[in-house]
Amino acid sequence: MESVLLRGGKIWDGSGKPAFVADVFVTGNRIAQVQPPGTRGRQAALSLDIPGHTIIPGLVDGHAHLPFLHKANIADTGDVPPEEHTLRTMQHARVVLEAGFTSCLSGGSAKPRIDVVVRNEINAGHLPGPRMLAAGPELTNTGNLGDERRMHIHRESIAMIVDGVDEMSRTCRLLIREGVDTLKLNISGNQTIPNSRSDQNVMTEDEIRTAAVTAHAHGKRIAAHVRAAASIKLALKHGIDILYHCEYADEECLDLLEAARDRIFVAPAIGLLHNLMYEAEAWGITYDGARATGVVHQFECAQRVFAELRKRGVRVLVGGDYGFPWTPHGTNARDLEHFVRFFGYSDAQALVAATRTGAAAMMLEGQAGEIAEGFLADLVVVAGEPQDDVRLLQTADNIKLVMKDGRIHKNLFDTVH
Template sequence: MAPNADSNGHTNGHHSNAPCIPAGHESLRPPLYHMEGTDTNSKILFRNVRIFDSTGADPYPGDVLIHGERIAAVGDIDISGHDITAAKVIEGNGRFLMSGLCDAHTHLTWNNTGNLDALGDTPVEEHTLFAMRSARTYLDYGYTMCFGAASAKQRIDVVIRNAVNAGDIAGPRYLANGQEMAPPGGELIPSITAYASGPEEMRRVVKRHIETGCNQIKLSMSGEEITERLSADDTTFSDDEVKACVETAHAAGLRVCGHARSAESVIQCVTYGVDVIYHASYIDSEGMDMLEKAKDKHWVAPGINWIVGTLNDAAAFGYTPQKAEQVGYKRELEAACKGMQEMRRRGIRVLPGGDYGFAWTPHGTYARDLDHMVRLFGYTPKEALIIATAGGGDMFMHPNDLGKIQPGFLADLILVDGNPLEDIKCLQDLEKIQVVMINGRIHREGSGAKESAEVPPVAGDDGNVHVIVPDLDLGKMTLGEGSPQTISAH
């Protein structure tokens, strides 16, 4: 048997999700979607691996047996108790086996562009195909759980989620979002915004999102320095508007997430029950105290790589480090790191992931966030791995099905040729991620099988080789002046 028995109540594979969910929040648990395509009779044995089970135990040697969709046995397995004559055997040779990773702030429709308004300009047909490629890229890199943080066009997230669950395309377990909501003047990118003004119209637009099949609702509650119109310190929603959105979404069993960089917007999130707080860069002492008291009801995903990338990697796309510092990103990075370090100290849930899919934060670079958690926020590599695995199961509100290598859990696993506890950057290297399993079936396998993994190109930078990412007249990186794209409130 594996050391450190599961603390969440597992007994012989039987489990309940209730213990980790605060009282009154059971109604907000999203479905644990069934993923088609796994043979219920299949058996796969990982033999001689170093098991990182995400319970807090150190890695230990052993075997892991998968039967159908779920993990059947872990550790020192008594083979006589299992019929493995027809099992596929994967020889680990001491490699590192861990749960698949979670990205807590996913934009499948962010299409690697350097012109932000091109998110709205890309035709919906090509845009859907690009999102399909993005979903596969997440899975190629070992991300088996992704939490949608906004869709550039209203139904793309939902369509991709449904196609993945149906087994029609490759991708991670996905919780879908719709277009980001904002009041007029509070939008970050006009061409991809769902506008609403006042509490009643907010309620109507939230209901329209719900009708499309979204799992959560996104509010653009603060500004963003790159707009040079709305600062990260600015707050865009009124209290009544936030309250109306949360009440309407929660009544339908949906959670709410908020782009909330300003101190005031973070306080609004905690006061009115916005479940997932994105960024929280300028959280103040009042907001920190409030969040600590309600930390079992909220998740924070700082999306720090957007700031790091904008400061360090955007120059090739016309946005210099000097410009990024001038508009306030260096100041924001310093404030955000200080805030996240304090959240770690107070035990507030902070998860990795955010805003991948721009030219300077391209798809396929997702594991940068894990390195940032260690270097910038002060987490140990072990803490970062547990947060990115078991923490993902918690965020999906199915903590006894997802995110750990324990009997009864769904078999979403990655085999790594390296030790992330010694070098967490190895998870950024596709060649190190040698087996990816989701729902008990192998997605890809091989030593550095780059041929089986496709990273979408940067839009406008491929000579029109890839038709789903047509060349665009990007010019200098700009937000553009697109017309508002709305969801009718009537």
């Protein structure tokens, strides 16, 4: 497509100002013009009249796992051979893009090269999918989240198990050699691991420091699963860039997170907790079961912490660990409603988190995440006004057009023009 003109719709540009009516003209992979309606006539290869619709920047999932296979048990994901696993990940990339997510910041790849090769194929134009910051598997310790082995049996999972600084530096370097953009550490335990609990710090300070120094020496990002207060403090001390979960942050953590707010991004992954409580019964997880394993308490803690981080101006990303059976790929936009209902965001603020803030986390600040001249043409045309009601983004039929890098990947408009 050489040029596209979107006429007569509203623009919600991501800058924080109210939506306004304008025409948007795209050439190549850039937004070339945002002009008053009717300025250009129909001088474009494709011209669409879109009154009643709103153009928003492409959505960004800040905690994506495109290789997650909708399996309740992560060891079952580990069992899938790399070839099938890669093909399924390609399908998920398309589903998520068509849901309006033009970028995904990976929170873990499940196998060392899946994110990397899918990212490369998308960037080469061979596959439809979002822009990706590719991760390796989560780096964990023996007995922590992602170690599915037993004394008598070896099982893979979604992680690589590293103990000690030598293994950590070797594994980080290996993943960087293979092409990851970001490393992911499991610093805290998890509610699913009896002897490495969510509120316990498991990874040693030396291991965390080694991983962070190695990532940054190569100009890579580093993210971490941090639930416990002690883990949040260590992550901040050693320069972790993206902190996931953070629900057991104490007052000192909140002050430290605020002090680091121009450097870090934080993501609650609230979609996973929400759906474990309310939508996982088909997989044997009831609300009472979720309460017994601490998920309900975690959710309540997350509400307190993320309402506070919002007030303190910390940059928070949407992205709710989609890819479990109870959080299927393509439903990622549900996170925005959670931000409104549970953290006190306005609809427009939730949309900023999912667009401009997400683009900054993708290292595309000033290049994507806004509808403005010169920006990358990552945009979504939505029926209605999602800046006033983010729930509109949850319905596939409302996502009328998805453009990434100037290329249309979904178009429900009649295109006989």
